Amino acid sequence: MADQAQQLRKIAWERKKKAKYITVSSGKGGVGKTNFSVNFAYLLAKNGKKVLLFDADLGLANVDILLNLSPKNTIIDYFEKNLSPKELITTSNYGFDVIPASSGFSKLASISEEDFEKLIEIFVYIDEKYEYIIFDAGAGISENVMKFVAISDYNIILTQAEPTAITDAYALIKVANKDYGIKEINLVINRITDEKAANALFDNLQKIIDKFLKININFLGYLREDTNIIKSVKKQQPLAVFNPNSVYIKDLSAVLQKLNGITVEIPKNNISLKDILRRLVS
Numbered sequence: 001m002a003d004q005a006q007q008l009r010k011i012a013w014e015r016k017k018k019a020k021y022i023t024v025s026s027g028k029g030g031v032g033k034t035n036f037s038v039n040f041a042y043l044l045a046k047n048g049k050k051v052l053l054f055d056a057d058l059g060l061a062n063v064d065i066l067l068n069l070s071p072k073n074t075i076i077d078y079f080e081k082n083l084s085p086k087e088l089i090t091t092s093n094y095g096f097d098v099i100p101a102s103s104g105f106s107k108l109a110s111i112s113e114e115d116f117e118k119l120i121e122i123f124v125y126i127d128e129k130y131e132y133i134i135f136d137a138g139a140g141i142s143e144n145v146m147k148f149v150a151i152s153d154y155n156i157i158l159t160q161a162e163p164t165a166i167t168d169a170y171a172l173i174k175v176a177n178k179d180y181g182i183k184e185i186n187l188v189i190n191r192i193t194d195e196k197a198a199n200a201l202f203d204n205l206q207k208i209i210d211k212f213l214k215i216n217i218n219f220l221g222y223l224r225e226d227t228n229i230i231k232s233v234k235k236q237q238p239l240a241v242f243n244p245n246s247v248y249i250k251d252l253s254a255v256l257q258k259l260n261g262i263t264v265e266i267p268k269n270n271i272s273l274k275d276i277l278r279r280l281v282s
Contacts, residue, residue: 010117013124014151019133021123022259023056023152027168029139031160032190034062035229035239037136039252042238044132045095052089052130055101056148057138059108064100067092068236076102078122079115085125094238097130109144116147123151140168141175150180154259156220160191161201170208177215185215188255189222198222221255223248 024037034057041053055063058075071090077083090098099122102108111119126133135148149155155176159169169187176182187205192198202219209217226248232239240249 010120010124013120013127017123017127019127019130020154021133021135021152022154022156023135023137023148024156024158025137025145025149025172026139026158026165027141027170027172028165031139031158031165032223032229033139033158034066034136035233036156036158036188036190036223036252037134038063038066039238039240039249040256041096041132041134042094042240043249043253043256046240049132050130051096051132051134052099052126053092053096053134053136054099056135056144058101058111058144059103059105060138061101061103063098063136064090066233066236067094067098067238069098069100071098071100074100074102076105076108079108079118085122088122089126094241110142111144141172145172146175146180149176149182154186155182155184156186156188156259158188158190160189161197166201166205170205173209173215173217174213177213183215184218186218186220186259188220191225192222193224195222218258220258221251223251223255 024033024040026033037053041051045051053063055061055075061074063069064071064074069090069092073081073083073087073090075088078085078088088099090100092098123133135152137145137148139145157169157172159165173185176185187202189198189201192201198221199219206217206219209215224247226239226246228243228246229239229248232242235242239246240252243249
């Protein structure tokens with residue numbers, strides 16, 4: 001009876017879900033996906049949206065580290081201690097909530113269909129509480145990644161201008177399209193020099209995709225290389241807080257404005273002169 005009730009709740013959620021579910025993924029690791037997700041969540045929250053950031057790299061937690069959080073419970077506790085979804089939600093200091101992943105639990109590297117059905121219970125609970133639910137997914141084409149891709153309203157693939165990253169991004173797009181029936185993907189190019197280089201890279205990738213796949217790929221834009229990111233990671237703060245006037249945040253704001261009409265305003269820099277001088281020498 002419990003399994004039947006769970007299935008009915010899943011069907012109801014799929015039909016009536018109100019929040020916008022967005023998966024941020026990448027073909028390979030190390031392209032800046034979690035930094036993108038954290039700052040994405042912050043900018044939306046700063047513009048009055050109710051946002052939850054779900055660390056969907058279930059066995060390799062990163063979001064809580066970047067935000068300097070010490071969560072009481074993580075996703076492994078949800079499975080092993082049978083916690084309620086409410087007990088998983090951690091409030092950040094930046095206006096959005098987080099559901100943290102766990103570190104070093106291989107059993108979460110490839111969760112079963114049964115366990116993913118249990119994850120749906122979380123989405124049923126949080127759906128009406130938030131406007132945006134962002135999944136910071138793992139890298140690659142594992143089943144874990146593709147399960148989040150498959151249930152999302154919008155999929156953003158982050159890549160960068162190097163052969164392995166582009167090849168792996170194409171592989172992710174191919175699997176999403178051919179194996180999971182995804183018809184639309186949004187692409188963002190990170191760590192690029194300028195608009196001309198970004199457009200050239202996208203044009204080349206689009207030609208290959210148009211030739212071999214049946215999927216619409218939207219180019220949301222690019223994020224220029226920014227040394228401030230490393231500094232913000234060391235401070236365990238979103239870059240949009242650490243340095244809201246950085247080129248990365250300006251570029252990210254432009255990217256978000258292209259995503260289904262999402263508009264954002266770059267937070268004003270209220271940093272004191274003392275803080276500015278301190279950061280110049282840090």
